Amino acid sequence: MSGLFFAVLGHNQLWYMFPLIVTISLVYGATRHEHLLPILDQSVRFGAWIIGFMLMIYCVFATISWWT
Amino acid sequence: MAKPSPSPSSHATSSHARGPYDDIEIDLRNPVLAGVFAWLWPGAGHFYQRRYAKGCLFMVCVLSTFFYGLALADGKGVYVSWQENDKRWPFVAQFVCQAGVGLPVLPAVIQNRRVLVEGRDPLWSGWMAPPNPRNRDRFGKDELAQWHEKYNSAFEMATLYTMIAGLLNVLAIYDAYAGPFLMPVEEESDKPPPEDDSGNGNSGPS
Numbered sequence: 406m407s408g409l410f411f412a413v414l415g416h417n418q419l420w421y422m423f424p425l426i427v428t429i430s431l432v433y434g435a436t437r438h439e440h441l442l443p444i445l446d447q448s449v450r451f452g453a454w455i456i457g458f459m460l461m462i463y464c465v466f467a468t469i470s471w472w473t
Numbered sequence: 474m475a476k477p478s479p480s481p482s483s484h485a486t487s488s489h490a491r492g493p494y495d496d497i498e499i500d501l502r503n504p505v506l507a508g509v510f511a512w513l514w515p516g517a518g519h520f521y522q523r524r525y526a527k528g529c530l531f532m533v534c535v536l537s538t539f540f541y542g543l544a545l546a547d548g549k550g551v552y553v554s555w556q557e558n559d560k561r562w563p564f565v566a567q568f569v570c571q572a573g574v575g576l577p578v579l580p581a582v583i584q585n586r587r588v589l590v591e592g593r594d595p596l597w598s599g600w601m602a603p604p605n606p607r608n609r610d611r612f613g614k615d616e617l618a619q620w621h622e623k624y625n626s627a628f629e630m631a632t633l634y635t636m637i638a639g640l641l642n643v644l645a646i647y648d649a650y651a652g653p654f655l656m657p658v659e660e661e662s663d664k665p666p667p668e669d670d671s672g673n674g675n676s677g678p679s
Contacts, residue, residue, distance in 0.1 A: 436654055
């Protein structure tokens, strides 16, 4: 499964997600706090949440594709 | 949440909110004006409120996302069009979201007037110009089809990036208007409850 993941990551549009995750996390964190340190802390946690959620969806789809 | 001043013209009233990290008092100045500035140029509303760090953060995040998306398809991912096969305004949401960025999308409106209304050639090498339905290649493809063929998925990514930039600026506009969404602390709960002189628990007027 990890081989498939890196093969897919190597040459397609998934790379576009990283700048988006960074900016969305920072802007979201900035709407929750006023000072830089808590903004960064919130951003890291929110970015990790986004990546975790996407990985979960990826695992679901990978399992379905392996099953069928 | 930090609330704006009840009277927007009063610059002295501040919002006060606390969170796990934040114990702050924010002077939102005129929140409506700050919101308008924040829409016109990402971060400008926060600069007006003297919240420079957040202004820089919003400006860098929103504008870098927007201009990177714009560059992905040579400036063709943002345009205004209401042609029959390509409605981007107002019923389909691409330009509605992109317009959240404010003044940086103004060239798209100018190009729309010039190309689709007046029928002239676009300015600035076609930057933010809508596809001209009269421009067809030798196979009969219109200009929009040619763009899709040339840029492939980058055209969709350009649209996506610029739409997300506009939506992120909506969050920044709201932050300029109302302040950050902090966890409010019940200050009254820190104080001991008032003593009841009557002893029957009824402190109201008899």
